[in-house]
Amino acid sequence: MSKKQVFQFLELPRQMPQRIPLELRTSGDWGELYGKLDKADAQYQSGRCLDCGNPYCSWKCPVHNAIPQWLQLVQENRIEEAAALCHTTNPLPEVCGRVCPQDRLCEGSCTLEEFGAVTIGAVEKYIVDTALENGWRPDLSHVQPTGKRVAVIGAGPAGIGCADRLARAGIHPVVFDRYEQIGGLLQFGIPSFKLEKSIIARRREVLEGMGVEFRLGVEIGRDVTLAELLEEYDAVFLGTGAYRYTDGGLPGQDLANVLPALPFLVQNGRIVSGNDPWGRPIAGWEDKLAVPDLHGKRVVVLGGGDTGMDCVRSAIRLGAAKVICAYRRDEANMPGSAREVANAREEGVRFLFNRQPQAIEGDADGNVVGVQVVETQLGEPDERGRQQAVPIVGSESLLEADVVIIAFGFSPTVPEWLATQGVEGSPNGRIVVGGDGRLPFQTTHAKLFAGGDAVRGADLVVTAVAEGRDAADSIALMLQN
Known part of the structure; x- marks a missing residue:
């Protein structure tokens, strides 16, 4: 190998795809940021x-993609082979290439990270988009049908991951979802x-071509x-997700124009699309789906995860005059993707770190006027190993706001219809799987399996995909035996 080839990573810098110009983003363009x-x-x-x-990139990836191998195939212009290889580990590669926080996963673990990591996510997106646009589809001609049928509850990332892998094992998956389109969140x-x-x-079309119903x-x-379902099917997979938003218990959170993050994002999607493609409202959120007009308003978002970043960047596109993200720890401890934080900053979002909300203040008419916060400093680690945010006495201040969006995260709940089948749930609402001689992802009911956010709590799309995929392997093993 020549010197030029060895040091190509220095001579050819990291380069992301072109982005929508800033002036369009801040004036309401909702198109995908990256080309x-x-x-x-x-x-x-x-x-x-x-x-x-x-390859640290592969190990850090929750689905353990064969990243160096499909990068090599791209160099050789063997795109269909690269797409097939992507699909052997990831049922949703074109989605993960877009929404994964690569800076915290594969690219963050790239050996070249100090010099500029390989643009793994952008290449993954290129591979799958190009192959699918050219007519490539997964080849299941070698798969022998087993005659088995599995019901999958939930058409989100975990359910899709499970259905994909079941189809590849010759098991017919039937996916149920309360909404009118697939995808969940x-x-x-x-x-x-x-x-x-x-x-x-397009992914729905691909899955239906694979035999997913x-x-x-x-x-x-x-x-x-x-x-x-238990009577009709050989097994059932539960991918019910995590939709219960974390209640911070803040005084004043019932004031007008105080919104949980997910209803805010859901309704924005409906507005942007110009219709109501999701059918039934999310239970318990009916009174939270009327999103106020943000044009010219002051918006404060509480929470520093990826959902918080989605909220602040949506508020910018909805015409907010000023958008603040308040987070109780410092930037280094922020759970959201650093790339998303950078994009938000570029779009005009102001970040206030080490600010812990204490109450939401309102006027005599019940409208929001601001958020009372206190400055914090990081103290001793908690039971999860994260440094606690310790309030600094006397540092209180008011962040003026017309609209407050609460993005403290989400957690699962065990549905009532599931508890009647004797399935064990934990106190935090998660479905208990594995242990006591059970297969991975098998619940306390032998025919019921579960994975994704319903088991882990709210997490990344790619971890839900991985658990759905691996749960399908456990289901196939049970049915074989």
Whole structure:
């Protein structure tokens, strides 16, 4: 190998795809921020990979993608082979290429991170988009049908991951979801500037071509009972997600124009799309779905995760005059993607770190006027190993606001229709799986399996995909035996 090839990563810098100009983003453009690499740029960026003997990128990836291998295939312009390889580990590669926080996962673990990591996510997006646009589809011609059928409850990332892997094992998956389109939070929780909804529609077409059957607009416990599914199917997978927002218990949070993050994002998606494609409202949120006009308003978002970043960047596109993100720890401890934080800053969001909300203040008419916060300093680690945010006495101040969005996170709940089947749940609402001689992802009911946010609590899209995929392997093992 020549010196030029060895040090190509220095001579050819890291380069992301072109982005929508800032002036368009701040004036209401909801298109995907990042464009797509062209063939030459994808090959150049793939060529920066050192092909490490111990690929940290693959190990850090929750689905353990064969990243160096498909980067090499891109260099050789073998795109369909690269797409097939992507799909062997990841049922939703074009989605993860867009929404994964690569800076915290594969790219953050790239050996070249100090010099500029390989643009793994952008290349993954290029591979799958290009292959699918050219007519490539997963080849299941070698798969032998087993005659087995599995019901999958939930058409979100975990359910899709499970259905994909079941189809590859010759097991017929039937996916039930209460909403009229597939995707779960991919469809109505992630803004289109991160994930165009046409991507989800195309993935549905791919899955149906693989033999996956969708029964949408069907609510378990109302339209069909779990007992009926257990009677009709050989196994059932539960991918019900985490939709219960974390209640911070702040005084004043019931004031007008105080919104939980997810209803805010859901309704924005409906407004942007110009219709109501998701059918039934999320239970318990009916009174929170009327999003106020943000044009010219002062908006404060509480919480520093990726959902918080979706909220602040949506508020900018909705015409807010001033958007503040308040987070109780410092920037280094912020759970959100550093890339998303940088994009938000560029779009005009102001970040206030080490600020802990104490109360939401209102006027005599019940309208929000601001958020009372106190400055914090980081103290001793808590039971999870994270440094606690300790309030500094006498440092209170008011952040003026017309609208407050609470983005403290989400947690799962065990549905009532599931508890009747003797499935064990934990006090925090998660479904208990594994242990006591059970298969991975198997619940205390032998025919019921679960994965994703319903088991882990709210987490990344890619971890939900990984758990759905791996749960399908456990289901296949049980059915084989």
